[in-house]
Amino acid sequence: MKLVFASNNQNKIAEIKQMLPKSIELLSLEDIGCTEDIPETSNTIEGNAIIKANYVSEKYGYPCFADDTGLEVETLKGEPGVFSARYAGEQKNADDNMNKLLFNLRDKSNRKAQFKTIIALNINNDQHLFEGIIKGEIISEKRGTKGFGYDPIFVPEGFSTTFAEMEMSEKAKLSHRGIATRKLISLLETL
């Protein structure tokens, strides 16, 4: 089955591809000739996942899933949340985003945070939303070079290493995106 992942983020595509059964041929936006930027105009994580999945299904007619992820920091009332990727501006630079977050948390003792991923899947005229959450905390300096986004400053509950210090396969087992992706795959296997 051909299935579009509404993304051109090669990190995400690689992370999900290794978890999918071989019967599914994963196509990126580039693979289907979708070169335009899909506007992510919602003020919720869920809303942006839906916008992207609907855009591809409606315009290109493929079954499609899209994800959106945010880092929700408790003492910042859920910020940066849906704005995580552009927290420090539209340049969407991970270092800038982390620096801004570390600055905003500089005098905070409550470092609790959670990553939340929502995957929206459009298939057979139905829509499925899968949630994946991992709780943890924001440390005060960057550690590790793997992963992407806020991974160097996020330590999941029960661990002492950051996501950026873990192998991709280890992170995939426990991450927010891993949880949501396994739910996605479970459903795909029943179809």
Place this chain on the structure above:
Amino acid sequence: MKLVFASNNQNKIAEIKQMLPKSIELLSLEDIGCTEDIPETSNTIEGNAIIKANYVSEKYGYPCFADDTGLEVETLKGEPGVFSARYAGEQKNADDNMNKLLFNLRDKSNRKAQFKTIIALNINNDQHLFEGIIKGEIISEKRGTKGFGYDPIFVPEGFSTTFAEMEMSEKAKLSHRGIATRKLISLLETL
């Protein structure tokens, strides 16, 4: 498993109960002590199903599904659609609604219409939307006394009887709500 159907419509509850596996205990809004009216303020069928399911999950903490159904008439550009139940006014009277529709179609030769049901299911922090559509046409006079809503004036494609002339079990096999409900049940069986 206890599962709430966000409805007090005894017709709908009976129709769905006979299709559910015995392992699922179906609770109505009344059963969980929800006596308030849940406002259906969306301008889409899907939106109203989501509002109702979210209301119960968030306020009462049960896994929950809700449905919304509309009759979409081609020559009326999809009307009455999300307004089907209150097409002739807030009294929500089926006879008044049918009379208004028959009047609006009095000089129309295109009688094509479809019933559309969306079921929204909230479970395990995920949300699933199931679509069921049945195509047919609107006849010019009411026939039959079973069913409810617009059933006496809707003849599904390939049939000569209206939904209101069919046994409940026969209608459940082919109806919009039956299609969406079977998708719901398939998913519940995988959990």
